[in-house]
Every structure is written in structure tokens, then in C-alpha cells.
Amino acid sequence: MNHSRSPGAAREPSPTQVLDATKRRSEAIMNTSTRHVVRGLGVACVAMLGLTACSSPGEDSPSSATPAEIQAALDEGGTITVWAWEPTLEQAAADFQAEYPAVEVELVNVGTGPDQYTAVQNAVSAGAGGPDVAQIEYFALGQFVVTEAVADLSGFGATELEELFSPGPWNAVSAADGVHALPMDSGPMALFYNQDVFEEHDVEVPTTWDEYLDAARALNEADPDVYITSDIGDAGLTTSLIWQAGGRPYDVDGTSVGIDFSDEGTARYIEIWQQLIDEDLLAPIDSWTDQWYQGMAQGTIATLATGAWMPANFESGVPSGAGSWRVAPLPQWEEGVDAGAENGGSGLTIPQASENKLLAYAFIDYVTTGAGVGARLDGGAFPATVADLESEEFLDAELDYFGGQQANQIFATAAADVADDWTYLPYQAYANSVFNDTVGQSYVSDLPLTEGLQRWQQSSRSYGADQGFDVQE
Amino acid sequence: MTSGNPTAPARRDRSSAAVRLRPQQPRQRSRTTRKPRRSVLLTVLTGLVLIYSLLPLFWLLINASKTPAGLFDSFGLWFGEDFALLDNIVATFTYDDGVFSRWLGNTLLYVVVGAGGATLLAVLGGYALAIFDFPGKRAVFAVVIGAVAVPGTALAVPTFLMFSQLGLTNTPWAVIIPSLISPFGLYLMWVFAAQAVPRDLLEAARIDGAGEIRSFLRVSLPLLAPGTVTVLLFTTVATWNNYFLPLIMIRDPDWFPLTLGLNSWNAQASTAGGEVVFHLVITGSLITIAPLIAAFLLLQRYWQSGLAAGSVKE
Numbered sequence: 001m002n003h004s005r006s007p008g009a010a011r012e013p014s015p016t017q018v019l020d021a022t023k024r025r026s027e028a029i030m031n032t033s034t035r036h037v038v039r040g041l042g043v044a045c046v047a048m049l050g051l052t053a054c055s056s057p058g059e060d061s062p063s064s065a066t067p068a069e070i071q072a073a074l075d076e077g078g079t080i081t082v083w084a085w086e087p088t089l090e091q092a093a094a095d096f097q098a099e100y101p102a103v104e105v106e107l108v109n110v111g112t113g114p115d116q117y118t119a120v121q122n123a124v125s126a127g128a129g130g131p132d133v134a135q136i137e138y139f140a141l142g143q144f145v146v147t148e149a150v151a152d153l154s155g156f157g158a159t160e161l162e163e164l165f166s167p168g169p170w171n172a173v174s175a176a177d178g179v180h181a182l183p184m185d186s187g188p189m190a191l192f193y194n195q196d197v198f199e200e201h202d203v204e205v206p207t208t209w210d211e212y213l214d215a216a217r218a219l220n221e222a223d224p225d226v227y228i229t230s231d232i233g234d235a236g237l238t239t240s241l242i243w244q245a246g247g248r249p250y251d252v253d254g255t256s257v258g259i260d261f262s263d264e265g266t267a268r269y270i271e272i273w274q275q276l277i278d279e280d281l282l283a284p285i286d287s288w289t290d291q292w293y294q295g296m297a298q299g300t301i302a303t304l305a306t307g308a309w310m311p312a313n314f315e316s317g318v319p320s321g322a323g324s325w326r327v328a329p330l331p332q333w334e335e336g337v338d339a340g341a342e343n344g345g346s347g348l349t350i351p352q353a354s355e356n357k358l359l360a361y362a363f364i365d366y367v368t369t370g371a372g373v374g375a376r377l378d379g380g381a382f383p384a385t386v387a388d389l390e391s392e393e394f395l396d397a398e399l400d401y402f403g404g405q406q407a408n409q410i411f412a413t414a415a416a417d418v419a420d421d422w423t424y425l426p427y428q429a430y431a432n433s434v435f436n437d438t439v440g441q442s443y444v445s446d447l448p449l450t451e452g453l454q455r456w457q458q459s460s461r462s463y464g465a466d467q468g469f470d471v472q473e
Numbered sequence: 474m475t476s477g478n479p480t481a482p483a484r485r486d487r488s489s490a491a492v493r494l495r496p497q498q499p500r501q502r503s504r505t506t507r508k509p510r511r512s513v514l515l516t517v518l519t520g521l522v523l524i525y526s527l528l529p530l531f532w533l534l535i536n537a538s539k540t541p542a543g544l545f546d547s548f549g550l551w552f553g554e555d556f557a558l559l560d561n562i563v564a565t566f567t568y569d570d571g572v573f574s575r576w577l578g579n580t581l582l583y584v585v586v587g588a589g590g591a592t593l594l595a596v597l598g599g600y601a602l603a604i605f606d607f608p609g610k611r612a613v614f615a616v617v618i619g620a621v622a623v624p625g626t627a628l629a630v631p632t633f634l635m636f637s638q639l640g641l642t643n644t645p646w647a648v649i650i651p652s653l654i655s656p657f658g659l660y661l662m663w664v665f666a667a668q669a670v671p672r673d674l675l676e677a678a679r680i681d682g683a684g685e686i687r688s689f690l691r692v693s694l695p696l697l698a699p700g701t702v703t704v705l706l707f708t709t710v711a712t713w714n715n716y717f718l719p720l721i722m723i724r725d726p727d728w729f730p731l732t733l734g735l736n737s738w739n740a741q742a743s744t745a746g747g748e749v750v751f752h753l754v755i756t757g758s759l760i761t762i763a764p765l766i767a768a769f770l771l772l773q774r775y776w777q778s779g780l781a782a783g784s785v786k787e
Contacts, residue, residue, distance in 0.1 A: 085741070087748050110724045112740040112747060119724050129643055129724075288743035290544075290751055297545035317742060317749030320542035344744075 061357045064155025073358035077102025080359045083119065084135035085112045086184065086346070088379030092372035096363060099371070103359055113137065117144075117429060120351065124149045130353050132360040136181060137346040138172035139236065142426035145180045146255065150349040152178035156361045164369050168342040168418035169384040181347030182368040183384035184376075187307020188414035189240060189330045189343050192314070195403070196324045197226060197302045205328050209272045212303075212331045216281040219302055227283035228276075230301050233443045234287055235435035236343055237305070238269070243422045244341035245269045245333045249457070251472070252423045257464050258472040259425070261453040268333045274449045277442065284443075293317045296325075305330055307343040308411035312380035315401050322400070327407040330414060340417030345384065382411065389415055427467060431460045530762075537561055537759040541752045561756040568753055575727060576734035577760075580713060582645065583730055587652030588708035595655050595704050596697060599662025600689065604670065617663075620656035626717055633721050647722035648730070652712050658704040665700035666693070702775040706768065713765055731761045 065073075082093065082105055093105040108131070110119045117140055123130030124147075136144060144150045158179040162170055169183035193205055198215075201222035206212040216228035231237065242249060247265025251258035276282050283301055285291050295301035296318045304310065314325060332339060348364040350357055366372045369385060377383055377394070388394055389412045398404040425431050438459055442452035465471045528550075535551060536544060538558040547553030565573050602613065628651075636647045670693045678688035694701075716732040723729060726737065739754045741747035 085744065085747060109726055109737065111737060112744045115737075115740065122724075126637060126642075290742075293742070293749065293751070294545040297542070313742075313747065313749060316541070317751075318545070319540075320546050 061355050063151050063357055065358050065361070067157065070156070070358050070362050073356075074100045074103060074362050077104075078356055078359055079104040079106060080132040080354075080356050080363060081106045081108060082133040082135075082348075082363065083108050083110045083116060083131035084133070084348070085109045085116065086135055086381070088376040088381045089135075089367060091375045091379055092367040093363075095372060095375050096366050099366075100362075103363075105363060113140075114429065114433075120144070120149065124351060124353060127353060130351050132350065132354040132356050133364055134349050134351055135184065135346050136349050137344065138169065138183075138342070139239075139424045139432070140429045141173065141181060141347065141349070142252070142424055143429055144349065145175070146426040149352055150180050151352050151354070151357060152180060153182065153350065153361065154178045156357075156365075158182060158361075161369060164386060165384050166386055166389055166415045166418070167420035168340075168415065169345055169347070171420040171422070172342070172345070172424075173347045181349040182364045183345070183347045184368055185309055185345050185382050186384040186415060187309050187342050187344035187382070188411055188418055189244065189305060189307055189341050190407075190410050190414050191303055191305050191328045191330050192310060192325055193303040193328060194296070194299050194301075194321070194324050195326045197299045201226070205326075206331050207329070208335055209268075209331045209333055213272055213275055213281075216276060217279065220281055225300050226302055227295075227300060228281055229303050229305065230283035230285035230287065230292060230295060231276075231443070232282075232284050232286050233436050233440035235432035235439075237287075238273075238435070238439065239424070240341045240343040241273075241305070242266050242269050243419065244330065244339050246339065246419075248422065250423050250425050252426060255426075255468070256470040256472060257425060259457050259460050259464070261457045265333075266453065270449045270453070277449065282443075297321050299324070307345060307382070308414065309344060309382040311382075311399060311401060311407070315380070323403050326402050326405055327410050329410055338413075338417045339419060340414045341422070342418055345382075425460065425464070426469070427460075427464065430463055431456070434459050434463075533755060533759050533762075537752075537756045539752065541749070544751055544755075557752075558756070561752055562760070565753050565756045565760060568750065572726065573731075573734065573757060573760075576729050576731045579645070579728055580730040580732075580761075583648050583652060583715070583719075584709055584712045587649045588705065588712040590649070590653045591655040591658055591708040591712075592701060592705045594653060595658035595662045595708075596694075596701050598659045599664075599700075600666045600670070600693060600697065602659075602663045603666035604672075604675065604693075617656050617660050620654075621660055629717055629721055632718075636722065642722050643724050643728070645728055648715070648719050648728075651718055652708070652715065655704070655708050655711075658708055661704055661707075662697070662700055665703075666697060669696045669700065699775055702772050706772055709768055710765060731757070735761065 077100070080103070082089070084107065089107060093107050097103060097105055110116055110131075116135065120130065120134050120136070134150070136150075141150075159174075161179075161182070162174070165183050166186060166188075168188060169186040173179055173181040173183055191206075197219070198205055201219055203215050203218045203222070204211070206215045212228065219226045219228055239249075242261075242265055245265040245268040247261075247263050247267075247269065249259060249261045249263065249266060251260070283295060285295055285301070292301070296304065296314075297320050314321065318325075329338075330340065348368060350360045350364065354360050367376065373383065373385060373388060377388060383389055383394070395409050395412060396406060397408050399407045435456060438455040439449070439452040441447045441455070442449045461471050532550060536549065538556050538561070539547065539553045540555050540557045540560075543553035543555055543557070602610065632651055633642065636642050636650075641647050641650070674692055674696075675688055678692045683691065714732065715730065716736075719728075719730050719733050723733065726734065729737070735754055735757050738750050738757065742749040742751060
């Protein structure tokens with residue numbers, strides 16, 4: 001919320017009158033436009049899985065409380081339902097129940113990513129059957145904030161937690177009008193690379209994206225089966241790399257949305273990626289498929305630029321790559337600059353319809369800032385909390401999978417380097433879903449990447465306008 | 474069709490015995506006469522189709538025996554270094570507090586109650602429509618034929634909204650109740666009953682003093698067995714493989730059928746921090762199709778005799 005228009009300096013009459021009038025007017029505008037947007041996103045819910053119209057959230061339970069009131073609620077006990085797919089929460093929830101025996105936590109995995117969001121939206125629209133806590137990825141949070149489906153946590157004291165979290169994830173969960181989730185993990189980006197492959201072909205590990213392009217050529221030339229990485233169009237990767245390159249295509253202020261892929265940062269990204277595409281240096285493999293894991297196991301995919309949560313996935317998905325893979329800082333767009341970006345990561349929200357917000361808040365506080373963090377880190381989660389990112393135990397840990405490398409030091413540096421002025425669209429989940437119809441064309445045809453991004457921009461703009469957002473040209 | 478004559482069964486027995494004795498020689502003769510008609514092209518085509526349909530199954534069988542690392546390191550269509558099938562089966566049933574067994578139980582529940590109920594309703598309805606005349610029968614016929622033509626997917630959203638209004642979503646009823654309706658099964662039983670139950674036989678039963686229920690249970694039901702098994706097979710397969718309906722109805726993994734559960738395991742591989750369990754997905758899939766194969770093997774002989782019904786004029 002950097003660009004809120006200042007209401008004061010306009011008319012003649014007395015200052016208070018002006019302020020009141022402006023306030024009333026802006027409230028009115030805010031209300032109608034919010035309602036408009038809510039209705040619009042409701043239609044989006046129907047369109048997304050063809051299920052049901054989402055209406056406004058239902059009844060409220062207290063959305064503010066003092067620590068003493070929360071403690072009283074913990075003593076009194078009750079049951080809360082948590083919808084999340086993150087595996088380390090299981091241990092954290094068990095610990096929480098051990099500490100507060102009166103409270104029962106029902107941890108339910110209702111689906112991963114988009115499935116979960118549909119489930120939450122449906123529960124919101126049904127006004128019942130929803131969870132008390134829901135895991136939502138940072139990029140998708142905007143949709144739930146703008147439809148007021150999740151509670152503002154500042155009433156519980158969440159605003160005071162800012163210092164505890166690293167800037168990337170905190171920026172993702174907070175806005176001028178409140179804090180809508182507590183960061184559970186974060187994904188500062190780094191470059192994972194297969195050391196064996198680089199050594200075999202005698203190629204240097206790139207430190208800039210220019211070198212990355214050269215390495216891609218060298219590897220592919222040495223062995224046509226080896227690609228520097230795989231990419232058939234991944235909205236998350238593209239936006240993250242644009243973020244790192246300094247591009248800020250999204251400008252969001254309440255319901256006013258600007259989308260512009262013609263800035264300098266985006267141009268930097270296009271310059272390198274267009275060459276990778278044109279010279280067929282990217283393996284045509286979709287991320288997260290079995291083929292993808294296979295490519296990383298067999299060394300045909302040599303690097304992966306992604307979030308610091310990846311080690312857990314490496315361990316379970318590419319067990320045979322243990323010892324071969326290493327971590328390096330994310331290549332830079334400009335030599336000598338330390339710019340970072342986030343990829344992935346999610347926070348825990350409390351849906352507005354929750355009937356037990358005090359317990360829900362106590363729980364998410366416990367697993368994101370309290371004793372639950374330790375259990376989750378032991379389980380392989382990547383912290384969003386500064387204290388853990390800076391602790392010696394974390395920094396000095398030698399990761400067996402990466403040949404005993406102290407990779408956390410690279411991740412911690414990356415977390416500190418993240419520029420914290422990035423914003424996603426309030427309907428990023430939709431925008432990402434049409435990425436492959438638009439930008440994806442650049443990967444399979446002669447359509448220039450610039451043109452592909454323009455199409456994505458157009459399609460995101462018109463969707464936003466249809467949903468009642470005030471889309472800036 | 475035979476008459477209601479009580480000697481008819483005996484005659485049928487004798488003739489069928491004769492049929493069983495006779496074939497030896499004619500069959501050999503027919504083999505020699507057919508030989509020149511064999512088409513290489515047809516054999517090759519059939520062979521290709523056979524390979525095409527069996528290859529995925531073969532792949533599944535092979536890969537269910539591999540460790541997670543072996544899945545990616547070894548050639549897909551042959552065994553890897555380690556044979557881990559048993560380990561995988563144990564892991565499948567114990568992973569995530571043994572939730573797989575729960576899904577298996579759910580699927581069985583949906584199949585037994587849903588497909589079983591659908592078959593029962595189809596038999597009752599089809600029989601009634603075939604045997605009795607009542608006003609509005611043509612309208613029922615039109616509705617049933619129409620219902621056969623509407624794909625289930627098209628009904629999913631209205632069904633969801635309806636169940637949502639009733640407060641039944643996210644309960645097993647949301648899967649069971651829609652599964653109870655099988656327009657195709659009803660139509661099949663209707664046509665079958667019209668062919669397989671001789672009116673004269675029913676007349677005889679009535680004259681002997683049997684009520685409608687008794688004559689249905691004692692006289693007609695045995696005659697309807699092949700059709701019933703056919704419908705049962707269809708509805709069982711449909712319910713066992715049902716994905717879309719539970720997908721939109723059920724949110725609580727405790728009520729997932731196997732199809733949804735396996736998909737949720739598969740989806741774990743595609744998020745940050747999710748545990749990758751492809752080996753469990755593959756082994757779970759193998760376990761999932763095993764009961765269907767067993768059902769087919771057990772029921773197919775009834776089904777075959779059903780397909781042959783009415784093909785011989787007695």
C-alpha cells in the first residue's frame with residue numbers, strides 16, 4: 001500500500017469537514033468497490049471449478065484479544081481444525097497439544113495448493129464447514145484478503161511480530177490495513193546445481209545470468225542430453241526472476257491494480273531467457289512431474305533456481321542425487337549486486353468464519369514464532385524467522401544431502417537480500433493459471449517472450465477489470 | 474422362448490447336454506475351414522491393441538517393485554536392482570497413519586452401498602417397467618433414455634449445489650446417493666427383463682397362487698441373474714473409479730475414496746515442502762486395481778452367460 005492518495009489537500013471549508021467528507025466518500029467508494037470485487041471474485045470461484053458462488057464471509061467471532069484472553073481460551077480448551085498440507089506441521093501440532101492438553105488440533109490435508117484454495121473458498125461461501133486455520137501460499141493470499149475471507153490478525157497483536165520475520169515473507173503477509181497471515185516458511189531463492197555434471201564437463205558454476213547462459217551452452221554442447229534447467233513456462237519462476245531483476249510489474253493499492261511488463265527489470269529477464277529458449281537450452285519438462293524428478297536424478301537437468309525449501313523435496317524426490325547436488329547463490333543480473341527474490345512459501349491464515357479465533361491464533365503463533373518452529377525446522381522446514389535464520393546452529397548445520405555443505409549460510413544471505421517491495425496481484429492464482437496459455441506460447445512457437453508477456457498482461461488486466469478492480473492502464 | 478410347460482426345463486437340460494456332447498467334431502472341422510480366413514493384418518492389429526492395453530499394467534507391476542531411487546534410475550519397463558514390492562506394500566498401508574486402509578474401506582463402502590444399491594434399484598425398476606403396464610410408462614421411458622444421454626459430469630455441478638443446500642456435502646451420502654442412480658443400468662434391466670422373463674411363466678406362478686413379490690423373488694430373480702451381474706459389474710466399475718463426484722463433494726480426507734487419496738499423494742510431489750511419494754502412489758494404484766480385476770474374473774462367467782442369453786432359439 002505505498003501509493004494511497006492523500007485526502008487532505010483539496011477544498012476550502014474547514015479542515016475537519018473536509019476530512020470527514022473525504023473519509024465518508026472514500027469509505028463509500030471503498031465499500032462499493034470492495035463489494036463489487038467480492039461479487040466478482042465470487043463469479044471467479046464458480047468459474048474456477050464450476051462449483052458455487054462465493055458470498056461474503058459469515059458470522060464473526062472476536063477478532064481481537066489480549067494475551068491474557070488468549071491464555072484463558074487455551075486453558076478452557078476446545079477443538080480447532082487446521083487445513084494444511086505442510087508435513088512438518090504434524091509434529092508441531094502434536095507438541096502444541098502436549099503443551100495445552102485442553103486443546104485439540106485437527107490437522108486435515110484437504111488438498112495441495114489450488115485444491116486447498118478452492119476448498120477454503122467453498123467453505124467461505126457455504127458459511128460453514130470451514131477450518132479455523134488455513135495454509136495459503138503468499139502469492140495466493142491477496143485473493144483471500146480482498147474478499148475478506150481471512151481475518152485481520154492485528155487485533156491479536158500480530159503487528160508487533162514484524163521484527164521476528166525476515167522482510168520477504170513479512171511483506172507478503174502484511175499490508176497497510178493489517179496482517180492477514182503469519183509466515184510459516186519462506187523461499188529465498190538460490191541456485192541448486194549438480195556438481196558432478198559441472199565437473200564432468202568442466203564448466204564453471206555461474207554467478208551471473210550471463211554466465212548462466214554460457215554454462216547452458218557449454219553443457220548442452222558437451223552432452224546434448226544435458227540441459228542447464230527445465231522450463232516450459234512457470235509463472236512462479238518467471239515472476240520471481242523478474243522480481244530479482246528489479247522489475248515490478250504489479251502495482252496494487254487496495255482494489256486499484258496496475259500491470260505492466262515493459263519495465264527495465266522485466267527486459268533484463270527477457271533478454272537472457274529469450275536466448276535460452278531460442279537456442280533450445282531448456283529441457284521441455286514441466287516442473288514437479290515425475291519426469292522432472294527423474295531429470296534431476298539422472299543429471300540431465302543440471303541446475304534449479306528455486307526457493308530454499310527445496311532441500312526437503314530433494315531428499316524425498318531425488319534420493320539418488322544425494323552427494324551430487326550443491327547450493328550456490330542465485331546468479332545476479334548485474335555483476336557485484338546482491339539482489340534476491342522469494343519463490344514459494346506460505347503463511348497460516350484464520351478464515352473470517354472461524355468460530356474459535358483465539359485458539360486459532362494461539363496455534364499459529366505457536367507454530368510460526370513459538371516453540372513449534374523448532375519442531376518444524378527439525379522436520380526440514382525453512383524458517384521465516386530472523387532469529388532462526390541467524391542462529392549458529394542453523395548457519396553451521398552441514399547438510400548431508402549436499403555433501404556436508406553449510407548451505408543454510410547461502411540461504412540466510414539470500415533471505416536478507418530479498419527486496420521487500422514486491423507485490424502479487426490480488427488474483428494471482430487466476431493470473432498464474434493463464435500463464436501457459438499466453439507466455440507459454442513463447443516456449444513452443446516463434447512468439448517472442450516480450451509478446452507473450454504482453455498477452456499475459458492483457459489477459460490479467462481484462463480479468464481484473466471484469467472482477468471489478470480498478471485496472472490502471 | 475419356452476412355454477410355461479413344466480416339462481420344459483427337462484427338455485432344455487437334455488438339449489443342452491446334447492449341445493455339450495456334439496461340438497467335438499464340428500469344432501475341429503470348423504477350425505480347418507476357418508484357417509484360410511485368418512488375417513495377418515487383424516492378428517497384428519489385435520496384438521497391437523493388446524500390447525497397448527497391457528503395457529501400462531505391466532509398467533505398473535514393474536514399477537511397484539522399485540525403491541524411490543530405483544524409480545528414476547532404472548529402465549522403466551524392467552525391474553530395478555532392488556525388489557521392494559513388499560516394502561512398498563507395507564509402506565503404502567502404514568504411510569500417514571495407515572490412511573490408505575481407510576480410503577480402501579471408504580471405496581468398498583461406496584461400492585457396496587452405492588453400486589449394490591444402484592443394481593438393486595435398476596433390477597426392481599427395470600423389472601417393473603418390463604412386466605407391468607401403468608399410465609405414464611412412455612414418459613418414464615423418455616426420461617430414462619434422456620438420462621442415459623446426459624453425461625454424469627454435466628450433472629456434477631447441479632448435484633453439488635443441491636447437496637450443498639441439503640447440507641450433505643462432505644459426507645459419504647454425497648457420494649453414495651448419486652451413485653444409486655444408474656439410468657443405463659435401469660434401461661439394461663428393463664430390456665433384459667422383457668426378454669428373459671416369459672409372461673407365461675409369471676402367469677403360471679400367479680395361477681399357482683404366488684403373489685407378485687413371491688413370483689418376483691422365486692421365479693423372475695433367478696432368470697434375471699445374468700443381467701443383474703452385468704449391471705452390478707458396470708456400476709461397481711463406475712463407482713470404484715469414480716473421481717469427479719467425490720472430488721467436488723468430499724473435502725475431508727477421512728472420506729476420500731482411493732482415487733482421490735492417491736491423487737492427493739501424487740499432488741504432494743508438486744509443492745514446496747511436500748513429501749514426494751511416487752513409489753507409494755504407484756504401489757497404491759496397483760493395489761487399487763487388484764479388486765476390480767478380481768471382480769471381473771469372478772463375475773465374468775455370469776456375465777458371459779448373460780451375453781449369450783436369447784441367442785439360442787429353443
